[in-house]
Amino acid sequence: MTPEHPEALRLYGILHTRAQRHAEAQTILQRALAQWPDYALAYSDLGNAQQAAGELDAAFASWRQACALAPKAAMPWFNLGRNLQQHGDTDAAIDALQQAHALAPDFLPALILLGDALVHAGRFDDADARYRAALTLHPACGDAWRGLANMKTRPLSETNREQLATALRRTDINPPDRIAMGFALGKVCEDQGHYEQAFAVLNAANAQLRALSTWQAGAFHTHVDAMLAASARLPTPTDATLGHEVIFIVGLPRSGSTLFEQILAAHPDVEGASELPDLEQVLSEESARRRQPLLQWIGAASADDWQRLGRRYLERTARWRRTKPRHTDKLPSNWLLGGVLAAMLPGARIVDARRDALEAGWSCYKQQFYRLPHFACTLTDIAAYIHDYERAMALWQAAAPQRIRIQRYEALLAEPECEIRALLAFCGLPFDPVCLDYHQATRSVRTASAAQVRQPLQRDTARAAHYGALLDPLRFGLGIPTIK
Incomplete structure (x- = not known):
């Protein structure tokens, strides 16, 4: 096979995409398509390269072209559906994944992802049927x-x-x-x-x-220290209103963040975007451009640099504001970037979702997380992570209380309307009674709480007490009296 053979070019393009050389990848794949215009696989890989470069409209055009060129092949439909689902277009994802499943009924990944998309759309009976069909196969x-x-x-x-x-x-x-x-x-x-x-x-x-993959609590503690020190020296923003369109929701997983997002997304001015990768990807782009990790360049970035990065984030997330002026970004781990956001998107509001630490920690331990290493695999690591998270947020909130609100889950259970009014006011949103009936919202919910936020508030969610002294390592780490 010669270097200019379309298949060789396609494989070469894939390697460039994996190496984050997105422009080169696209050029190479276009050379393959110039020779074989009907090469569906090359269009699919071109879409992957365009997505990695943040060119989402072009990426979806390429993925759809792959489906048009090979309408009887399951993989282009699966690839399109997977990416539609990742980008929040759940209804279109369901259509594409149903097509993939129809073409390849025994292809488990399509069946599973179709079940996931149906869950996110609130179609739980249909999702249940797909998961059980998968279990019939395997x-x-x-x-x-x-x-x-x-x-x-x-x-x-x-x-x-x-x-x-x-x-x-x-x-x-x-x-x-x-x-x-x-x-x-x-x-x-x-x-x-x-x-x-x-x-x-x-x-x-x-x-x-x-x-x-083992979580290193000590190394993470050191990393948090470094982030706190670096974030304390960031320049004053050029435009203090930049990012006012965004409401970040951060905190521990399983602490009510999806519930708070659902309440906000019920408001007519807010689009619930769920867990977005864009903030991390914008910072990764800058790290690649500077050829340095974040902690090495953060102190050298000027106010103009941070404004440029903030605008890049708003550009990448503009699709979430096509019909509504505001959007949520609910990635819990973004708490670690709370200081960076003060320089990059100073007009954004940050909602810090808090739940009783013992209940939240135990709930994390019960949930399988796929991004490894993860702090939630031991009770002692969970306690250490909670301490790092709480001390970081305390410092950043003390520095700019108008930007960060601690929203307590238990307070919402006790006084729903009072807390919802206060949450909306903090975000600069007028009160709308529809937010009280958040569970009736029909949007896609792409987290493990998809079913829970489609029901009214439940006040019997505490579970830790049932486990008694078994949770003493977590209690001890949190400074809570143990049962032994």
Whole structure:
């Protein structure tokens, strides 16, 4: 195969995309398409390169062209559906994934992702059917069990518990499937009141997850120290209103952040965008341009640099403001960039979602997270992470209280209307009674709380007390009296 053969060019383009050389990747793939204009795979890979470069409209045009050129092939439809889902166009994603599933009924990834998209759209019965169809094809499909378990308002049955226990006794299961089934078994045991068994299986699942990539609490603590020191020296913004269109929601996972976003997204002026990667990607672009990691260039960036980066973020997220003037960005881990946001998007508001630390920490331990390493695989690491998060937010809020609001989950349960009014006022939004009926909103919700935020407030969500002294390592780390 010669270097200019279209297939060689396609593979070369893929390598450039993986190396983050996006312009070169696009040029190479266009050379392949100049020779083979009907090359559906090259269009699909061109879309991937365009997406990596932040050219989303062009990327979706390329992915759709791949489907048009190969309408009877499942993979272009799957690729289109996967990317539509990642970018929040859930209804269109469902259509594309249904097409992929129809063309390849036994292709598990399309079936699973279709179930996920249906969950995000609030079509829980349809999602349940897709996950169970996947289990018919592969009874030890961890992703199917994960999907069923993540519909948290729908308890799994005793039959499901027996199926999981039987499957976990097999010796031929891949580690990812075993881990996902362990978390699902933990949920069904808790739902049925078997708390010691729930703790044991969750402990085992977390140990297996941690073995894949170990979280280093000490290194993270040092990193937070460095971020705090660097963020204390950032320049005064040139335009203090830049970013007023954005409401960031940060905090611990499983602390009510999706609920607070759902309340805000019910407002006629706010689009709920869910967990966006754009802030991190803008900073990564700048790191690549400077050929330095963030902590090495953060202190050298001028006010004009930060304004440029803020505008880049607004450019990347403009699609979320096509019909409404404001949007939410609910990525919990963005708390670590709270200081950076003061220089980059000083007009943005930051809602810090807080829940009782013991309940939030235990809820994190029960949830499988896919971005590894993750702090939630041991109770002691969870406690250390909570301390780092709370001290960082305390410093940043003290420096600019008008930008950051601590929104407490328990306060919302106690006085819903009062807290919702205060939250809207903080965000500069007029009160609208529709926000009180947030659960009736029909938007796509792309987090593990998709089912929970489609029901009225539930006041019986506390679970930690059922586990007694088993949670003492978390209590000790949080400075809470232990039960022993």
